[in-house]
Amino acid sequence: MDFYLGLLQIIGVHTILGLSAYCVLLTGQVSLAQAGFFAIGAYVAGMLTVLAQWPVIPALGASAVVAGAIACAVGFPALRVKGLMLVVATIAFGEAVRLFFFNFTYQVQAGHLMLGPHGAEGFRQIRYFPEHGWTTLDVMLFIWAVVALVMAAIWWLDRSRAGAVLRAVGEDEFAAQSSGINITAVKVSAMTIGGVIAGIGGGIFAHYTTHIEHVQFGVVLATFAVAYPILGGLSSVFGTLLAVIFIQGFLIEGLRFMGDWRNLLFGALIVLAMNVRPRGLLDAGTVLALKRLIVSRKD
Amino acid sequence: MGPSPAVHRLAVSRSSVLTSAAIDVEFLDLIDAVQSVADGVLFGATYALLGIGFTLVFGVMHKINLSYAAASIGAAYASLLILAVIKAPPILVFLMAAAAGGVAGGLVYLIGFKFIPFANPLATLMSTVGLLLLIDEIIVHTTAGVPLNYPALYSDVIVRVGAFNLRGDLMFIFALCCVCMVALLLLLYRTRLGLATRAVSQQPTASELCGISITRVNVLTFVITGVVGGVAGAMTGAAIGILSPLLSLPLTVKGLIVTVVGGLGSIPGAIMAGLVVGGLENLFQFFRGVSERDLYIMLLLFVFLVFRPGGFFAMPAGRD
Numbered sequence: 001m002d003f004y005l006g007l008l009q010i011i012g013v014h015t016i017l018g019l020s021a022y023c024v025l026l027t028g029q030v031s032l033a034q035a036g037f038f039a040i041g042a043y044v045a046g047m048l049t050v051l052a053q054w055p056v057i058p059a060l061g062a063s064a065v066v067a068g069a070i071a072c073a074v075g076f077p078a079l080r081v082k083g084l085m086l087v088v089a090t091i092a093f094g095e096a097v098r099l100f101f102f103n104f105t106y107q108v109q110a111g112h113l114m115l116g117p118h119g120a121e122g123f124r125q126i127r128y129f130p131e132h133g134w135t136t137l138d139v140m141l142f143i144w145a146v147v148a149l150v151m152a153a154i155w156w157l158d159r160s161r162a163g164a165v166l167r168a169v170g171e172d173e174f175a176a177q178s179s180g181i182n183i184t185a186v187k188v189s190a191m192t193i194g195g196v197i198a199g200i201g202g203g204i205f206a207h208y209t210t211h212i213e214h215v216q217f218g219v220v221l222a223t224f225a226v227a228y229p230i231l232g233g234l235s236s237v238f239g240t241l242l243a244v245i246f247i248q249g250f251l252i253e254g255l256r257f258m259g260d261w262r263n264l265l266f267g268a269l270i271v272l273a274m275n276v277r278p279r280g281l282l283d284a285g286t287v288l289a290l291k292r293l294i295v296s297r298k299d
Numbered sequence: 300m301g302p303s304p305a306v307h308r309l310a311v312s313r314s315s316v317l318t319s320a321a322i323d324v325e326f327l328d329l330i331d332a333v334q335s336v337a338d339g340v341l342f343g344a345t346y347a348l349l350g351i352g353f354t355l356v357f358g359v360m361h362k363i364n365l366s367y368a369a370a371s372i373g374a375a376y377a378s379l380l381i382l383a384v385i386k387a388p389p390i391l392v393f394l395m396a397a398a399a400g401g402v403a404g405g406l407v408y409l410i411g412f413k414f415i416p417f418a419n420p421l422a423t424l425m426s427t428v429g430l431l432l433l434i435d436e437i438i439v440h441t442t443a444g445v446p447l448n449y450p451a452l453y454s455d456v457i458v459r460v461g462a463f464n465l466r467g468d469l470m471f472i473f474a475l476c477c478v479c480m481v482a483l484l485l486l487l488y489r490t491r492l493g494l495a496t497r498a499v500s501q502q503p504t505a506s507e508l509c510g511i512s513i514t515r516v517n518v519l520t521f522v523i524t525g526v527v528g529g530v531a532g533a534m535t536g537a538a539i540g541i542l543s544p545l546l547s548l549p550l551t552v553k554g555l556i557v558t559v560v561g562g563l564g565s566i567p568g569a570i571m572a573g574l575v576v577g578g579l580e581n582l583f584q585f586f587r588g589v590s591e592r593d594l595y596i597m598l599l600l601f602v603f604l605v606f607r608p609g610g611f612f613a614m615p616a617g618r619d
Contacts, residue, residue, distance in 0.1 A: 267433030
């Protein structure tokens with residue numbers, strides 16, 4: 001049972017990470033910096049609960065603010081460029097963050113233990129959940145409450161005027177600009193929202209794994225973050241959730257019985273999925289068909 | 300009651316010996332620093348080749364092929380097959396790597412680009428990521444994850460220039476990369492194929508109206524960049540001495556950085572940027588250690604993006 005609860009935790013945290021990339025992708029920008037914001041959130045929240053003895057929810061709030069502020073600051077220079085240049089710029093930012101934490105040591109003596117991040121060894125003993133008697137089920141429910149909150153917020157954003165503006169910039173920048181939209185402001189806001197969400201996700205990640213280190217936040221995690229929304233399709237937030245379940249639940253856990261061959265199938269199935277459904281698993285056509293199905297049932 | 304004059308003199312002479320030793324150490328440090336930069340510039344030729352590959356594909360298709368460095372390493376692995384069959388000389392292994400790279404380039408186009416709508420850059424980005432993971436896993440699967448030795452040429456030759464040593468194997472790699480670049484420039488600027496490639500990269504529709512087959516140009520671009528990548532992969536293996544699938548991600552990142560620092564679509568820029576990044580990498584490693592080295596390379600990239608987004612030889616503003 002704990003195995004399935006753990007799997008649900010992983011799926012929840014990765015959904016949050018995927019949704020943070022979804023916000024930026026809506027404006028047509030591919031950001032591989034999400035793993036960097038995720039790492040910042042993880043370290044900030046971990047240090048606040050372990051070193052400053054904060055409760056977990058204010059710590060997550062603080063990690064969201066810090067990651068959002070850094071995303072906003074990075075957004076201005078990075079969003080001057082687009083396309084391949086932005087991909088490279090954001091990879092560089094993510095790697096710089098990872099390498100910063102690789103060299104970052106700040107430890108405090110607590111009893112016979114040294115607490116805090118310790119360079120290449122990482123940050124151990126982030127034990128807020130076990131110390132406060134949270135069971136695996138509690139943690140899982142907490143994670144999914146946050147996932148539901150984030151998904152509802154983005155779903156609502158998508159239906160508001162702000163969502164239309166984001167999509168307008170993503171569809172055609174020049175047309176959006178001609179109709180009086182400040183593209184830079186829109187892109188930087190999308191980046192900031194993405195940073196806030198990634199910061200929350202990172203904070204939760206640090207607490208349920210209890211041990212974080214720099215290698216976890218590399219290019220691979222950044223690629224996964226954009227892979228979820230692209231694979232799932234950008235027409236709905238549920239596409240990202242579907243893609244996370246497809247990758248984490250089916251490709252990684254479901255194919256475990258295939259042993260060594262699983263890793264081979266992993267890449268091959270992603271290539272196949274993109275060839276068969278280039279607009280994502282849950283593309284606009286499918287969403288429309290599903291809506292019609294539901295509406296006709298009601299009649 | 301101060302120290303006696305003799306003791307004082309002794310102390311003075313001791314300290315002067317110490318300062319002259321310190322100066323010697325500083326001088327040796329300087330020599331070592333220049334030496335490591337020289338090694339880095341020679342090795343940077345492989346980055347330059349990778350940068351050219353990314354730039355060419357981007358120039359023709361306006362798409363990113365993220366599986367490029369992985370395919371290059373894969374081609375270098377494939378070339379080891381010929382060593383397993385016969386005891387071939389290293390130069391034959393390098394040729395084999397180039398051929399395997401060409402085949403890999405064609406396959407990448409067929410699997411990752413051919414069947415995906417042209418107007419959907421996100422889908423091709425993702426399919427090449429899938430290919431990157433797939434190629435890495437094929438390598439891990441066939442070699443059981445064990446790094447393999449790679450042959451080098453002239454590794455016993457060391458040329459002394461004043462206080463510096465130039466490694467023969469690195470110089471050979473540098474020379475081979477230069478030959479590769481010259482051949483590529485000739486191909487692009489002196490042949491009909493090169494003319495067609497440049498035409499497609501400037502105006503796809505107009506060049507199609509002039510009777511150029513875009514698909515053919517795209518396939519040939521992938522094959523040519525694949526050959527270049529195969530050489531780069533083989534050279535990386537020869538310079539490091541081993542091949543490992545762990546090389547493909549760092550090489551992808553370095554290749555992309557070189558592409559941007561050199562300016563998108565600029566081949567001279569990519570060459571220059573490759574050598575500069577290679578040299579600076581070793582310089583940072585010398586002064587700040589290997590764990591901080593890449594941090595400064597990333598910061599360098601950010602400086603370029605902010606102050607010189609067009610790269611070294613900034614072209615007039617064009618498409619992204």
